[in-house]
Amino acid sequence: MTALLIDRIGELTTNAPEIGEGVGGRLRDAAVVVEDGRIAWVGAAARAPQADERCDAEGRAVLPGWVDSHTHLVFAGDRTAEFEARMAGEAYAAGGINVTVEATRAASDAQLQATLARLVAEARRGGTTTLETKTGYGLTVADELRSAVIAGRVVDAVTFLGAHLVPAGADPADYLELVTGPMLDAVAPHVSAVDVFCESGAFDGEASARVLAAAAERGLASHVHGNQLGHGPGARLAVAHGALSVDHLGFLDDGDVEALAGSWARWQEGAGSRGTVATVLPACDLSTRMPLAPARRLLDAGAVVAIASNCNPGTSYTSSMGFCVATAVLQMGLSVQEAVRAATLGGAIALGMHEDGWRDPRGETQPAVGAIRPGARADLQLLDAPSATHLAYRPGMPLTASVWRAGERVA
Numbered sequence: 001m002t003a004l005l006i007d008r009i010g011e012l013t014t015n016a017p018e019i020g021e022g023v024g025g026r027l028r029d030a031a032v033v034v035e036d037g038r039i040a041w042v043g044a045a046a047r048a049p050q051a052d053e054r055c056d057a058e059g060r061a062v063l064p065g066w067v068d069s070h071t072h073l074v075f076a077g078d079r080t081a082e083f084e085a086r087m088a089g090e091a092y093a094a095g096g097i098n099v100t101v102e103a104t105r106a107a108s109d110a111q112l113q114a115t116l117a118r119l120v121a122e123a124r125r126g127g128t129t130t131l132e133t134k135t136g137y138g139l140t141v142a143d144e145l146r147s148a149v150i151a152g153r154v155v156d157a158v159t160f161l162g163a164h165l166v167p168a169g170a171d172p173a174d175y176l177e178l179v180t181g182p183m184l185d186a187v188a189p190h191v192s193a194v195d196v197f198c199e200s201g202a203f204d205g206e207a208s209a210r211v212l213a214a215a216a217e218r219g220l221a222s223h224v225h226g227n228q229l230g231h232g233p234g235a236r237l238a239v240a241h242g243a244l245s246v247d248h249l250g251f252l253d254d255g256d257v258e259a260l261a262g263s264w265a266r267w268q269e270g271a272g273s274r275g276t277v278a279t280v281l282p283a284c285d286l287s288t289r290m291p292l293a294p295a296r297r298l299l300d301a302g303a304v305v306a307i308a309s310n311c312n313p314g315t316s317y318t319s320s321m322g323f324c325v326a327t328a329v330l331q332m333g334l335s336v337q338e339a340v341r342a343a344t345l346g347g348a349i350a351l352g353m354h355e356d357g358w359r360d361p362r363g364e365t366q367p368a369v370g371a372i373r374p375g376a377r378a379d380l381q382l383l384d385a386p387s388a389t390h391l392a393y394r395p396g397m398p399l400t401a402s403v404w405r406a407g408e409r410v411a
């Protein structure tokens with residue numbers, strides 16, 4: 001197998017405290033060797049071993065590829081008019097999902113695949129090397145199943161979001177029976193987790209609890225969309241059910257923050273029971289004109305925070321993790337190192353992929369992602385900048401110069 005040496009790295013963010021300093025495990029004047037799709041060696045450039053090929057980073061920054069732990073990429077149609085109305089003062093409401101559901105049901109497999117491929121390519125160009133995506137714009141057994149199958153050919157994790165909305169014309173009680181029974185059974189072989197939109201206008205606390213219990217009964221992990229449009233039970237429900245993450249979190253009270261932080265009290269990386277990751281979605285908060293999630297408060301309380309794009313046509317039509325990181329720094333009070341960690345290792349923890357041995361939707365066992373340490377999947381991005389700080393210092397600039405995923409150059 002050909003080994004690649006990336007050397008003369010000005011600033012390397014590893015997320016590995018045993019390798020470098022501070023929150024990001026940073027090393028200066030560093031080098032990395034990639035072999036067989038994994039990181040083989042990390043250390044000082046001056047001590048780097050020989051390799052078959054060499055990439056000269058010329059003093060620029062290298063960091064783990066982004067782990068985008070929350071997207072909705074299987075859809076058809078357009079919601080520009082809804083966005084324009086929102087910018088003119090209308091509030092976002094969950095019901096808008098139905099517009100995308102109608103268009104998605106009417107689309108061919110080829111159309112859905114083409115949109116997904118375009119968005120994945122966009123994300124890769126922006127430095128994203130691990131992608132989760134959700135179903136949730138089909139909301140019939142057949143349409144949810146085909147969304148899961150289409151997504152599973154391409155992304156790293158597929159989440160079943162049949163509990164996105166009670167579709168137009170359906171009876172809420174009947175739909176809940178379907179989504180926790182036959183629909184879940186049909187989709188379960190193709191997904192690793194179940195999600196529920198716990199919000200007024202979607203699923204209340206009781207219905208959400210049933211969705212989470214149905215996931216657990218089938219041995220599936222879970223996520224919750226919670227506390228997005230107002231204060232609700234989502235965050236605490238997620239913790240109580242041992243969900244991997246609860247996402248959005250614009251409306252949290254002290255008890256929610258304590259519950260999220262407290263869920264990590266017995267966890268150390270690699271040991272102890274894990275908690276529920278608090279996933280913040282800065283691009284969505286901006287695009288819906290909702291309060292920014294209190295990421296600073298969550299980190300200070302001891303929660304594990306992830307940053308994700310929530311790329312979807314309704315509330316956050318961007319896959320730019322660089323933009324999300326810049327917003328988290330400029331508007332949410334995170335340091336650059338904290339934001340980069342949340343958008344890489346944080347996302348990996350939110351998906352249960354920070355340790356070796358997780359399975360992708362094709363059934364392949366995968367190495368850990370989210371950190372640059374020996375044995376991890378070789379997912380890296382080289383910035384056209386001397387440090388990761390430029391992501392926030394030069395917001396909106398296309399700083400991603402090269403991207404490797406499992407050792408393969410993908411951008």
Ligand SMILES: N=CN[C@@H](CCC(=O)O)C(=O)O
Nearest residue numbers: 096097197225310312314315
């Ligand atoms: N909040 C629920 N679901 C998506 C939005 C879906 C839509 O409006 O199409 C979200 O995460 O923001």
Ligand SMILES: [Zn+2]
Nearest residue numbers: 070072225310
């Ligand atoms: Zn979402």
